[in-house]
Amino acid sequence: MxxxxxxxxxxxxxxxxxxxxxxxxxxxxxxxxxxxxxxxxxxxxxxxxxxxxxxxxxxxxxxxxxxxxxxxxxxxxxxxxxxxxxxxxxxxxxxxxxxxxxxxxxxxxxxxxxxxxxxxxxxxxxxxxxxxxxxxxxxxxxxxxxxxxxxxxxxxxxxIFPTGYHATELADVSVGESVVVFGAGPVGLMAAYSALLRGASKVMVVDRHPDRLQLAADIGAIPVDDSRGPAVEQVLDLTGGTGADKGCECVGYQAHDPDGREEPASTLNDLVGSVRATGAIGVVGLFLPQDPGGPDQLSREGKAVFDLGEFWFKGQRIGTGQAxxxxxxxxxxxxxxxxxxxxxxxxxxxxxxxxxxxxxxxxxxxxxxxxxxxxxx
Known part of the structure; x- marks a missing residue:
């Protein structure tokens, strides 16, 4: 065959x-x-x-x-x-x-x-x-x-549809809540779509690819272009300074900045910053126990510099894993x-x-x- x-x-x-x-x-x-x-x-x-x-x-x-x-x-x-x-x-x-x-x-x-x-x-x-x-x-x-x-x-x-939905399940998205999704690839778009299906009042999608952000806008989400300024600040502005109720990580270990430099924990840390105190985060972006091609020794060992202090201080919770x-x-x-x-x-x-x-x-x-x-x- x-x-x-x-x-x-x-x-x-x-x-x-x-x-x-x-x-x-x-x-x-x-x-x-x-x-x-x-x-x-x-x-x-x-x-x-x-x-x-x-x-x-x-x-x-x-x-x-x-x-x-x-x-x-x-x-x-x-x-x-x-x-x-x-x-x-x-x-x-x-x-x-x-x-x-x-x-x-x-x-x-x-x-x-x-x-x-x-x-x-x-x-x-x-x-x-x-x-x-x-x-x-x-x-x-x-x-x-x-x-x-x-x-x-x-x-x-x-x-792709169940995985996007799984992100909202891990984040426990409920009717009337605000949700921020990092990543407007297929999984992120499905997470945003699922959040809307679950009755979220406001869904924000962070990315920097205009065609993908347009798709997010087409389904009723708010596109957030992080090449135009820090995503956390934009999300806080859109939520009156409190942050979103729930967040979804749909990028994974190859997250990178606008200049293409890989920063594996960047989306995780941005979610901690852009989700309100006691909010929840669902992580379906792929992270691996080892990444031989990682940008530094820590990432090559499957580890990341995570803002645990702020995460703990804000009383947030996180769910991870494949759908x-x-x-x-x-x-x-x-x-x-x-x-x-x-x-x-x-x-x-x-x-x-x-x-x-x-x-x-x-x-x-x-x-x-x-x-x-x-x-x-």
Missing amino acids: KALVYEGPRQVKVADVPDARVERPTDVLVRITSTNICGSDLHMYEGRTDLETGRVLGHENLGEVVEVGAGVDRVQVGDRVCLPFNIGCGFCANCEHGRTAYCLTVNPGAAGGVYGYAGMGPYQGGQAEYLRVPFGDFNCLVLPPDAEEKEADYAMLSD NVKAYNRRLRALIHEGRAKPSFLVSHELPLQRGPEAYEHFDRRDEGWTKVILRP
Whole structure:
């Protein structure tokens, strides 16, 4: 089958690889019709992880079931399904408590497995013609009859929409509250969108890319351009000096200043400064235990200079970690199906798989107009 494989830093190509197949009775084989490029794919693309060459990338996947193992009971051939990026078994202690991002069985020696991702198990990704889905009955979200009509919307259920929603859940966003989101990439835009869906009275989005800030404005958020002055000061001005009730970190360990200098803890510290006393912060931007390409020794060890004193003094609380997609995807699917949510507003390009290398180049450079890419194998 054709698949997009990692060849080294900033080198991916579409190549022939062994066909994905059913390997265990609980497996499902899916013909991929939509697979998204995620911002976290760029960490691997840029060589900032230990991903081995030859690995098929892609953890945001949707398609049609073409084969099921003998042990699959619920999912049927012909079903259109969206697949959570995190693979769960469904029966370990974490999965039973809804913490499917931290499944204890799919990646021995670690908590959690992901398709096509460094350090998250041996699973190939879905930027390919076919994908093997372990524990298919548990991991496949079967889509409604409008699956083809709204495919670009449902494709966002694999990661980006639930992850943005997870940021608001970690921050405990409630009706009528003000929210500041750092990062107007796809995750940040989905966090802002989710905050609005949850009834936030004011949502501010901090970034410095005009096209992404415009998308934030288009959904009803207030764009905050931090290239025009310190973001904390702008947020305080917009909230009468008190700060936002809640905050979401949607940038991660490659946060940098307007001049391009990496400052891994900058968004965390700016959130501490721009969220009010006793407010809450949700962190879904990726942070790693080690970052060999970090700007200093501390960051290379996965550590950061965090403003703990101010954080403690303000009585704030913080929640972190990958989204447990299955905790949210059924409810978010219902919002799409009933016309209450259209997350595909952030999709800028829908391209054939063969143009994957070109799409990675544009997305990695943050070229204007390249906000979210769907590849169509």
